Amino acid sequence: MDSLKKLNQYLKKYKGTLLLGALFLTGANFFLIWIPVLIRQTMDEVELLGEEYVGEYDSLFYVLFSSEAGGILAYNSFLLIGTVALYGVLLFATRQTLIVSSRKIEFDIRNKIMDKLLKLPQRYFAENTSGEIYTRATEDVARVREYFGPVLMYTINTITRAGFIITMMLIVNPQLTLWALLPLPFLSAFAYWVSGFINKYQLIIQKQYSRIAGKAQETFSSIRLIKAFNRTDYEQKRFELESDEYRKKKLKLDLVESLFHPTLNLLIGTAILIVIWQGGLMVMEGLITIGNIAEFVIYVSYLTWPVASLGYTVNRLQKSLASWERIDNVLNEPVEIRDEDEFAEEVFEDVKGEIIFDKVSFKYPGSTEFALKDISFTIPAGSSVAIVGRTGAGKTSLVNLIPRLFDPTEGEIFIDGKNLKEWNLTRLRRSVGYVPQETFLFSTTIKENIGFGVEEASMSEIEQAAENAQVLDNILDFEKKFETLVGERGITLSGGQKQRTAIARAIIKNPGIVIFDDSLSAVDTKTEAAILEHLRVKLANTTTIMISHRISTVKNADTIFYIQNGSIVEYGTHKELLKKEGHYSDMYHKQLLEQELAQI
C-alpha cells in the first residue's frame, strides 16, 4: 500500500480536474436514473388517464397534440429528452476530464522515468537487459496509466450508478429490489474470475507462442544441417507438436471466453425474468404498476456493465500496481556516478591531458573475475598511446574508466593531477572525445550526429570535423549532404562511413583527451593513413589513446601497451617491442604474412 501512496502523488497536480470529473460522472448517473423514472411515470399516467376517460381517445392527432393526455405525454417526453441530453453532455465531460487527465499523468510519469534512465550509470545497463529497461519506459507506464484512467473512472461509475439505482429501486419497492439484485453479485464474481483466468492464460499462451517462434528460429537457422540429414519431416513433426500445443492452450482460453458473454447474458436475463415474475405477482396484488416493471427492467440493464466491470477493474488494478512497483524500483535506483555537490561548480581551464592510473583494478557488477588487475601507468599530456591485445583482454574496460562510464573497483585515476572523482562530470566528459567500438549513430541527420556533443556547432566546424575524419567527401556525395538522414528512415552508411562520422563527432568537441576504441577497423588502410595523418596535425597537443588490432594503426604511437587478461604484459615503442620478440612481435609478423597472402 506504500507504493500506492507514492503513485497517488501523481494525482495531486490534477486534483481539481479529477474531482470535477468525479462530479460530472456522479451527475451523469444522477440524470441517467431519471430516464426509467420518467418512463414509469408516463406509463402510470397513461394508465390512469385511460381508466378515467375510457373510449374518449380515438384520434391520434388529437391525443398527441391537443388533449390533456397529449400535454402530459409531450411534457414527459420532453423531460426525457432533456435528461438524456444532460446525461450525454456530462458523460462527455467525464471522459474529457478523467481520461484526459490519465494521459497527462502518463506523460508526467514517462518523462520522469526517461529522465532517470538517461542519468543512470552504465552499471544499471549492464545489470539489466535492454528489453527490460525498454519495457519500463513503455508498457509499464501504459499499464500504470490504466489505474488513473479506466480503473478510476469505472470505480466511480460503479459506485455512484449502483448507489443511485439501488436507492431508487428501494424507494419503489424494497422486496422487488432484493429479487432483482440477486444475480448481480454472481456477475461480479464471475467477471473477476474470468478476467483473472484470461490474464493468467494469456501469459501461458504467450509462452507457447514464443516456443513456436523459437522452434521456427531453430529450424530456419539450421536449415543446411536439417537438409543434409534429410530431417525436414522430423522437424515438421516437432513444429506441429508445438503448434498443436498452442492450439490446445488457446482452446482452453477460448472455452472460458466462450463462457463469458453467454453467462453475462444469462445472469442479466435471469434478473429481468425475476423482475417480471415477482413484479408480475406484485402487480396482480396491486402493490406496484406495470410502469414499475418497465422501470426495473431498465434499471437492471443499466447495472449490467458497472457490475461486470467491477471484477475486471480489480484485475486491472492488480496489473497496474505490479507495473508501478517495477517503475518505482527504477526511480529509486541509486545514481552513484554523478557530481558531488561540492565539486559541481564549473571550472573553465583547459584540460591538459595527463592521465595517471594508480593500482587500478576493475570488476564488472555481478562478475566474480577482475576485468582489470592492478594497472598503473602515467600518460604525459599530449602524448599518444596505443593499446593492443586479444579480444576480451580488458582494453575497452580500461578506457571506459577515463570518462567515468564505470568507476574502478580499486585504485585511483588522476587527470592533470586531480582525482577523477573530483572532476565536474559534465566538464570531464566534455574534455574526453570518445569513439566507441560499436559505432552508434542516432537516426537523425548527419549534421546533428556530428554536432551531437557541442552546443550550437557552426556549419564550418562540422565540415572541418568531417574533413579531419575523412568523411567529408562521402557526405558531400549524398544528395542531401549534411541533412541526410541516417538509420532506419534514412540511408544506411557503410561500416567505415559510420566509424568516420563517429570520429568527427568526437573530435569536434576539441577534447583534451581522445579515445579511439578500435575505431578504424572498418576503414581501409589508405583512408586510415590519411585520417591518422590529419589527426596527428590536428591533435598534436591532445592526449590520444588508441585501441586497435592493426599494427599499421598503432606503430607510430609514443607508447604501446599490450594487454592480456586484464594486465599490461608488455609496453614500449614499436621498435622496443619488436626487439622483445614477445606477444607484440608475434602479432606483427602474423599481420605481415596476412598482408602478403592478401596480395597474392
Next chain:
Amino acid sequence: MSKNQKSEAVDSVLIRRLYYFFEPYKWWALFAIVLTLTAAFLGTVRPKLTQIAVDDYIALNDIDGLIWIIILLGLALAGEFLVLIVNTYITRWFGQGVLFSLRNAVFEKIQSLHVQFFDRNPIGRLITRTTSDIEALSELLSDGIVNMIGDLFRIFFILYFMLMMSWELTIVSILVLPFLFYSTFWFKSKVRVAFLNVRDQIARLNSFVQEHINGIAIIQLFNREEKGKEQFEKINAGHRDAHIKTIFYFSIFWPLVEVLASLAMALVVWYGGARALMDQVTFGVLLAFIQYVRQFFNPIRGLSEKYNTLQSALASSERIFGVLDTPKEVVETENPVELKKVTGKIEFKNVNFRYNSDGEQILRNVSFTANPGELLAVVGATGAGKTTLINLLLRYYDIQQGEILLDGTDIKKLSLENLRNSFGLVLQDNALFSGTILDNITLGNKDITREQVVEASQQVEAHQFIKKLPGTYDFRLRERGASLSMGQRQLICFVRAMVYDPKILILDEATSSVDSETEELVSRACERMMQGRTSIVIAHRLSTIKGADNILVMHKGEIRETGPHKKLIRKTGGIYRKLYELQYKEQALDTASTA
C-alpha cells in the same frame, strides 16, 4: 477506380484460397451458423415473451399463466446460454484448426525451399510469417465471420418481432437509426485517422526509447542527458496529444450512442403512450419495445467493427500466400536414378558458380576428384570459396556450368534424399537443438537405436563425458546446447554424423572452435571417423590435415595449388606455405597464452 476493382479481385482470390484451408470444417461451420440462428432467435424472442406475460397474464391476473410464461422465458434464456456457449466454442475450435493447418503449411513450405531463400530473407521475417501473420487471421477465422452472420440474424429477428407487434411503433423506434448510422460512420472515419496517428506516435516514442537505451553510453559521454530529456518531452507530448484526440472522439461517440438509444426509448414512450391511450397498443408491447430498442444497437455496432478485422486479415493472408507461392529453385528430377551402394567417389568437372546471374563469380573452373576412402582437405583464406564447394555438393545451390558427379552420376539425376543420405556433415557452427542428447544425435530418426548411438559415441570418445551428465543420453540441452563446452558440442555433432554411417564425411571447419585440451580428443575422433570413408575436410588448423591424400588450396574461387602436404610445403612463396607459417605463429601465441 480500376485500382479498387483490382484490389477487390485480389481480395476475392485471397478469400477463395483461405477457403481451401477452411474446407474440412465446412459442415461444422454450417452447424455453427444454425446455432447462431437459434441463439439469435432465442435472444430476441424474450422481449416478445415479456409482452405476452404482461398483456395476457399480469394484466388479467392469471397467476398460473404467468408461471407458465416465466418457465418459457427461463427455457429461452437457458437455451440461448447453452447454444451461445457451444456456438462460440465450435467457431473458435475450427478457427484454431484452420490456423493450425495454415501455420504448418507455411512452416513446411519454408523448410522445403532452397537454401538461397534463407540467404535472401532474414530469419526474423520468416518467423513472422509462421507466427504473427497467422495470428492476425485468428480474429477473422475464429469468430469474425460467424458473428457477422449472427448480427445480421439478430437484426432480422428484432425487426420481425417488432413488426409483428406494431408496425407504427417499429417505424417510430427506428427513426433514430439514420443518426446512429451516420454517427457511426463519422466516428469510424475520424477514429481511424486518429488511431493511425496514435500508432505513429507510439512507434516514434518506442523507437526513441529504444534508441536512447541502446545509445546511452554515447548520450552520457557527450553530455546529452538534458537535450535527450527535452527531445523526449516533445515526443511524449505528441504521444499524449494524439491519445487525447482519440479520447475526444470516443467521448462524443459513446455518450451519443447512449443518447440515441434513450431517444428511441423516449419516442416509443411518447408515441406508444398515445397509442396505448387509444387502446391500440398494450403496455406489454411498450415494455417489449423498450427492450428491443436497446437490443438493436449492439449488432449494428458489431457489424461496423468487423470490417476492420477483415481488412487486416486480408493484408496478412496476402503475405502468407506470398510465401506459399514461392517457387522452389533447387528442383528434384522426376525420374531419379537410385544409387544403392555408394562407394564415395566425388568429381567436380569445370564447375563455375555465382549466386545471382549478375553476381560475383564465386567459383571459377573448379575441377578435382576424390576417390573412395581418400582424405581430401580444402584450405584457403576466408571467402576463398571453401564452404561453397560443400554447398554445391549437397545441392543447396545449383551450379550454372560444369558437372558434379557422385560415383560417376550427375548429382542432379539423384533424388535429394538419396544424395544427402550419402553424406555425413559436421558444420562449423555446431548446430544443436533444445532437446535430449539422444534426440540431437538421432535427429528423431526412430531407426537408430540407442545401442547404435552409444557405439558411435564410444568410437569418437564422446561417451565418456555423456555418461557423466545427469540422465546421460537423456540429458536435456538448453537452446543451442548452451550448457556444454564447445568441444563437447563438437563431439555430439560428430556422433550425429557417425550414426548415419555415411559413405562420405564432410567436416567444415569442424575443429576450429575447440579449446586446446579437447583438441587432441577431437582430432583422434576425426581420424577414427575418416577410416574407410571418403572425407572432405575444410580446416583452418593445418595440423589436422597434414595426413591428407590431397590438399586443395583455394584462393578467390580458384584452386591455386594441389598436392599432399609434403609437396606443398616445399613450394617457396606458395600460398599453402604462407598459410602454414601463419598458423604456426598463431599456435605459438596460443601456447604462450595458456602457459
